[in-house]
Amino acid sequence: MELYSVNGSISAADGKREELLTYLLEAASEMENVENCYIYSVGIDPEDANKVYIYEVWEDKEAHQNSLSLDVFKELITKAKPIITGMSDYPSLIIKGGKGI
Structure with missing residues (x-):
């Protein structure tokens, strides 16, 4: 089995991390419905x-790319963009196995 993972951090403006965290947790809740x-x-x-970290595991890279067109992500980006001051991506990985999948 091979899966695709994305991980990184998003920096919020000073004093805005909790707001950013709220948006990302809302997105995480919506991901419960994404097969x-x-x-x-x-x-x-x-x-x-200021930073919030995200770790995602997807069926494949295409599934991740397709998720960016979901309404929940579009809304998240619209709401969060004004308070985001930077992003750092770590290498995307091909997951070969392990616990939690």
């Missing part, structure tokens, strides 16, 4: 007051 999304995890580093 080919296996993991959509959102977290924070207590040492960094």
